[in-house]
Amino acid sequence: MALKASELNVGDSYEEEVCRDLSRTQIVQYAGTSGDYNPLHTDDKYTVEIAKYPSVFAHGMLSMGMTGKMLTNYVGDGRLRSFGVRFTAQVFPGATLTAKATVAAIREEDGETIADIEVSTVDAEGTVVVKGQATAKLDA
Amino acid sequence: MAVKKFPIEAGHIMMFARSVGDANEIYYDSDYAETTEPGAVIAPPTFVQSSAQFDPDYFLRPKIGQEWFGSGKEATGITKKPESSGGGGGGGGGLHAEQHYVYHKQLQAGDVLTATTKPGKTWEKEGRRGGKLMFSESVTEYRNEAGELVVTATGVGVRTERPATST
Numbered sequence: 316m317a318l319k320a321s322e323l324n325v326g327d328s329y330e331e332e333v334c335r336d337l338s339r340t341q342i343v344q345y346a347g348t349s350g351d352y353n354p355l356h357t358d359d360k361y362t363v364e365i366a367k368y369p370s371v372f373a374h375g376m377l378s379m380g381m382t383g384k385m386l387t388n389y390v391g392d393g394r395l396r397s398f399g400v401r402f403t404a405q406v407f408p409g410a411t412l413t414a415k416a417t418v419a420a421i422r423e424e425d426g427e428t429i430a431d432i433e434v435s436t437v438d439a440e441g442t443v444v445v446k447g448q449a450t451a452k453l454d455a
Numbered sequence: 456m457a458v459k460k461f462p463i464e465a466g467h468i469m470m471f472a473r474s475v476g477d478a479n480e481i482y483y484d485s486d487y488a489e490t491t492e493p494g495a496v497i498a499p500p501t502f503v504q505s506s507a508q509f510d511p512d513y514f515l516r517p518k519i520g521q522e523w524f525g526s527g528k529e530a531t532g533i534t535k536k537p538e539s540s541g542g543g544g545g546g547g548g549g550l551h552a553e554q555h556y557v558y559h560k561q562l563q564a565g566d567v568l569t570a571t572t573k574p575g576k577t578w579e580k581e582g583r584r585g586g587k588l589m590f591s592e593s594v595t596e597y598r599n600e601a602g603e604l605v606v607t608a609t610g611v612g613v614r615t616e617r618p619a620t621s622t
Binding site for chain 1: 467470471473474475476477479481491492493497499500501504505506507508510513515516517524525526530531550551552553554555556557558561609
């Protein structure tokens with residue numbers, strides 16, 4: 316179900332827990348589907364001994380993908396016109412992430428009604444891991 | 456990254472949706488998808504990232520018969536750092552700092568795309584712990600078989616440069 320401009324206000328928000336206790340296995344799953352097999356995400360021996368990180372960590376694109384799930388659940392299938400983020404903190408196994416969308420503006424563009432949406436995803440400690448913007452087409 | 460043929464396959468969409476924890480039936484069930492507004496199995500918003508699977512030179516995938524920099528018996532299979540071919544995960548190489556998508560047309564199962572990547576802007580910033588952060592952008596255009604632009608993807612990679620005084 317798409318959002319209706321007539322029922323939407325600037326400042327409205329929606330949030331969703333997009334992962335709980337992120338598993339190494341889910342990170343492996345994402346490596347397998349995305350094709351990004353960088354050992355930093357799946358290979359603890361390499362990541363600790365060679366790259367000197369405390370452990371493997373999630374692909375930024377996995378955090379963005381999980382954030383995108385919240386967005387499409389909110390704005391409806393096939394409604395996104397743009398989606399962009401900055402990766403602001405690394406996400407390690409065990410993370411619980413909550414993604415939030417807040418309506419920043421509702422406007423007309425090329426005959427369509429568009430919502431500008433602020434996006435942020437935070438971990439259980441409140442650290443922002445993904446921050447960005449999206450636009451979505453609204454119904455009248 | 457240049458990809459000559461990126462087939463948008465329903466099975467790949469299903470597995471991708473699973474990997475980001477997205478249970479939306481539109482990614483799994485074509486009968487259900489027909490009843491939705493798009494009317495077909497569509498690709499999740501970040502799906503085009505998986506075009507890396509169809510890039511023959513993608514540097515973050517082990518190549519058959521070649522050494523791999525991840526661990527085997529030892530912590531790394533090689534000592535030399537791999538050359539970046541750009542695109543995909545790291546944007547312009549290094550860690551992935553930003554990713555932006557503009558959706559021009561709905562991407563759905565059955566589409567076949569091509570992808571061409573061009574370097575974008577580059578800029579520098581002082582890191583919080585000293586040393587320069589070097590950002591580089593890469594812009595990938597995904598087009599369908601009719602040559603229409605479907606998705607524009609802009610990735611930003613960041614590399615760090617240790618201060619000259621550090622040892």
